[in-house]
Amino acid sequence: MKMIEDYLKEKRNVHLEELFSFLSLESISALPEHKEDIQKTAEWLVQALTNAGLENASIYQTKGNPVVYADWLHAEGKPTVLVYGHYDVQPVDPLELWDTPPFSPEIRDEKLYARGASDDKGQVFMHIKAIEGILQTNGSLPVNIKFCIEGEEEVGSPTLPLFVEENKELLGADVIVISDTGMIEQGKPTICYGLRGLCGMEIHVKGPRSDLHSGLFGGAIQNPIAAISGLLASFHDQNGVIAVEGFYDRVTPLTPDEKEAFKALQISDDTFIEQTGSPTLFGEEGFSTLERLWVRPTLEINGIKGGFQGTGVKTVIPSEASAKITCRLVPAQDPEEIVALLEKHIEAHKPKGVDVTVQLFDKGTPFVTPFDHKAIQAAGKAYETVYKVPTSYTRGGGSIPIVAAFDQILNLPVVLMGFGLPDENFHAPNEHFHLENYDKGLQTICHYWFELAEVW
Structure with a gap:
């Protein structure tokens, strides 16, 4: 693993320059005038995936924006992982509230500022570079990898479920990994194992x-x-x-292990009162605040x-x-x-x-991967190896409909291991990504593929 980490350190500046070029592409899915930018971004990804050592990198046209696919399938007898992400970004309005242009990436105070830096281009890029680092130093991967990177997540992924349904064999895997979520706070690695x-x-x-x-x-x-x-x-x-x-x-009620995991987070009600500005909290009688937010x-x-x-x-x-x-x-x-x-x-x-x-209105199905699933626990161990603190296990109060679609169509466990932070302004002016989590995230992803290969 040291050789991989040394490679990533040696190539850090080169990789950041590549990330800058990725972030400079104005892939705004909500605005029709950016159709050409969407296509250019998909083409950029195909080249980046190929350069990293992945195979069969291709653009699949849909009724909406294209899906980018690539794979590396030479780890015989090992699990196959489908890595999902999205290359489209939110609109940038109001432009006057940005300190620097949203598509001119800039590093300030060890934070990378640009639209898409955290959601989700930065996290997608980390997965690509983790694969590159392992292949360049090891010559092979410990698991089989497939990438599915779409361009419509920020407008509700309207065409992706049909693409997945029509390409079940192409996307077939043992587990899905998504890095489009975050950590509960700086220095606290977090795995979200369920969404409402x-x-x-x-x-x-x-x-x-x-x-x-x-x-x-x-x-x-x-x-x-x-x-x-x-x-x-x-x-x-x-x-x-x-x-x-x-x-x-x-x-269904929480398991005793889940209840203990929630208590271990040590998040007090005062935190939510401060965040909301509400005079007091209120909700379904008989349940804690975290239970009301995540599992009720x-x-x-x-x-x-x-x-x-x-x-x-x-x-x-x-x-x-x-x-x-x-x-x-x-x-x-x-x-x-x-x-x-x-x-x-x-x-x-x-x-x-x-x-x-x-x-x-539109409907989305809830999902949960069992808290003790080996893919979840291996991810937790990878986080702890790099961050040197216990991993927090949470459920999300919000909804990501495409996650439920993956769960239903492909019937696979989903691991949400994100590296963003709550204050990184995704969907807002001055979106940014902490480079500490970029560096540690790269290492965590690399560790995860080896951990997963061992436990599967």
């Missing part, structure tokens, strides 16, 4: 044909804002428990609209009102089933005097 799923809807409440004078008609007809307020209030009891019948039926399902009201919104008073009974809600779901909960339960609840609690309709 997602479903949501917009509820529309329709009353009179048009807004009415509240003096002429008040007291004689149902007010849509009052109606939707009562409907929304029916979703929870006063202790934060979701009151939709059957909502919790498939929720939620139902949140994200927006409500209706009536007069201008300055002063306009005495009307509004014609309609609406609200948007989303649910974060935990493993074993089915988004389709939860939507059906919500619709049943809405029908049962439908206020008198109004019509109620719903419009569904």
Whole structure:
């Protein structure tokens, strides 16, 4: 391993220059005017993967942005790892808040500033250079490797699930590794082994044909804002428990080992009060804050609209009102089933005097790789070898739909081993990546491939 680490140190400046060229490509997937930049970035990756020693580096065209694939499959009898990442980035607005141009990479205070530095070009690049380092010093890899790098993650990966479905054999592997997540704080390596799923809807409440004078008609007809307020209030009891019948039926409890892992993080409630600015915390009774955030399902009201919104008073009974809600779901909960339960609840609690309709949003399935899976534990050991501290094991409160798609379509364990930090401004101006985690991350990835080969 020392030879590999020496190689990476020797080539550090050369590799950073290469990363600069990668980050300078304006691969913004949300803006159609960057289609050419997207293609150039895919071509850049094919060359970089080839130069690193990978084989069959190719661009696969899709109905959206291209997918880049490469492999090295000569480790007979060893596991095959599918490394997923994305080369597209978020838009840069507001541009005036950047201290330096977003596509002109710059190092300041041992941090690399550029759009995509942390999310996800920097982390994808580390995987490529880890492979290069091992091949240049060892001549072969301890495991078989496949890369799948897409260009639409920042717009929801609309075409990737179909690509995966149509290319199951090409992408077949024993484990999927994704470095598009982060560590809970500086110096604390973190593996996220589960993510919540997602479903949501917009509820529309329709009353009179048009807004009415509240003096002429008040007291004689149902007010849509009052109606939707009562409907929304029916979703929870006063202790934060979701009151939709059957909502919790498939929720599985944490294992004792998981509970201990959460306690070992030693994150106090004061931390979340400070982060949110809320006067106090509130949530489902009987569970810790981390459990509420990571392993309990939620139902949140994200927006409500209706009536007069201008300055002063306009005495009307509004014609309609609406609200948007989303649910974060935990493993074993089915988004389709939860939507059906919500619709049943809405029908049962439908206020008198109004019509109620719903419009569904996109859905994502939750996923979890067992906490004690050998691929997870090998990743934890690799982190600890490099960072010299115990690895933290967490679940994510958010949702990454493509992770669940990989889990469902390929039926493989997913290892989320990221190297970003919460304060690195991904999706915001002045995005950056700590070079300490770039250096240690390279070493960790290299250690991981050898650890995985030993335990599989």
